[in-house]
Amino acid sequence: MTCWNVLGLTPDADTRTIKRQYAALLKKTRPDDDPEGFQRLRDAYETALDWSQTPPAPESEDEASTPERDATLAQRYASAMADGTALSLEIHVLQRCVDGDLTAEDSRWAFETFNWLTAWQRLELPGMLVDTLERQQRARLQQPLQQALDQQDENAFLAVYAARHEHFWMNNHPHAEWFNAWLARLLSHHAYWSGAVFEAVCAGQGWHGGADHNCPPGDWATLLRRQQGPVFLARQRALAAEPPDSPQQRAARLLLAPMSLGQRRAFAQRFDEYDWKACQALSADIYADHVRVAEAMPGGTVYFWQGWDSAMDTWPWIVALVISCLVGVLVKAERLAGAIVPTLGQGVLWSIGAVVCAGVAWQAWRPFAHQYRVQDERLSQRLPRWISPTHLPLLPLRDLVPGLVVAVALGYVFGPFASLTLVAVLALIGWIKRPLTNHHSPWTARHPGWAIVGTALCVVAGVTLYAGLNMLDKQHLVTRNQGLQQWTERLCSRMPRNAAQCQAPATQAQWYGQEARR
Structure with missing residues (x-):
């Protein structure tokens, strides 16, 4: 252990620092309590003072650039070995090496001679210098x-x-x-x-x-x-080009096929839980080993699809069913004068039943249609493109058959006008959604202010519409001052029975009151 290890200093410490550190350590090491520790501290203090007062003279800059530089350092080390100051010289050279004052040749000589950073280096070297x-x-x-x-x-x-x-x-x-x-x-x-x-x-x-x-x-x-990444990517791109017969093929198509963001979103709406698991596994592999491929995906991330797996993609059907039921009961109603709000209430009840029945039927139909996904994709290629309001062709088994069944059911209950309303609303929603799906973030995230304003306007419009329809109904309802009530209740309830205007038979003015003068 060197004096520097005992004092907790580096060899470049000056005399003032050495004395201050010695005074601080002397308070912890008393000669009466620990004579050996005190003697060790005293020896280290004296050695450090001698080192700081008479350091080995560094070589000049001219000598540092001459071929004789290595020989001079070796000769100094040989002299130090002879007079017993080899450790001090080594510590001095180590300090200069840490400070960057040695040339590459000097550093090589010092490493080879002193065996620094090896199992054979001196144990007495300052630990702080060795770590540095x-x-x-x-x-x-x-x-x-x-x-x-x-x-x-x-x-x-x-x-x-x-x-x-x-x-x-x-x-x-x-x-x-x-x-x-x-x-x-x-x-x-x-x-x-x-x-x-x-x-x-x-x-x-x-x-x-x-x-x-x-x-x-x-x-x-x-x-x-x-x-093996290039082989892996080539295999996944080949899977993306094949018919989506398996979850792995569908996941590869969603991530690696040359599709727009809207087409990817429409394609992802047809995924089931096994497809999303395959997509998660493939995304993790690409994220870990193929950063460039991930950065080229929408939004610069391989997880651009996050949120789609839990998104509610059946809301257009719910909206279309509600509107179709409301239109159906309005068209089928025998009398609307004074009964618009109650009729719409009946339509809401019908729409709730229709949504529940359609949801249950869809849960049973979806797995069956998913089994024939490949055949469904092939059949969709034969359909005209104009009938699809989304980015991808409609699938006959998955999309058209359920839609046809719902439209026929609505037509049977409410008439053909309700079926036409269902088709028109679905087409309108698809036409509105189509440009919005080309953006990575939802419209509400890109325009938060307009989303709040739009929601508020919809609430105000709904309340205003209800109030207006309610007022319209009241104009056709009989109030307490209307109808065939007894004339005495209308004009003579607070008058004497012998009043002339209250004697029978009642006149038209007595029977209808103020309404007779309108």
């Missing part, structure tokens, strides 16, 4: 390799990696193990990937498929997967 030297040397090895990958320069990385043996300390334990683990993490987690870099590193580090290879097991699986 280790961090500096590791950073000098890491930075060029990291920078080459950041710049996606394959040749620069290979050149720096081939010159790694110039850092001769790195071949010693435990630095070789550290470098091996760090290199595996760098290649497995960096966004850039090069097959040539991976093969060169495998050859240099002894990574192979055997049981005794040097690559950490956790990173080796990732590296192999990234090396």
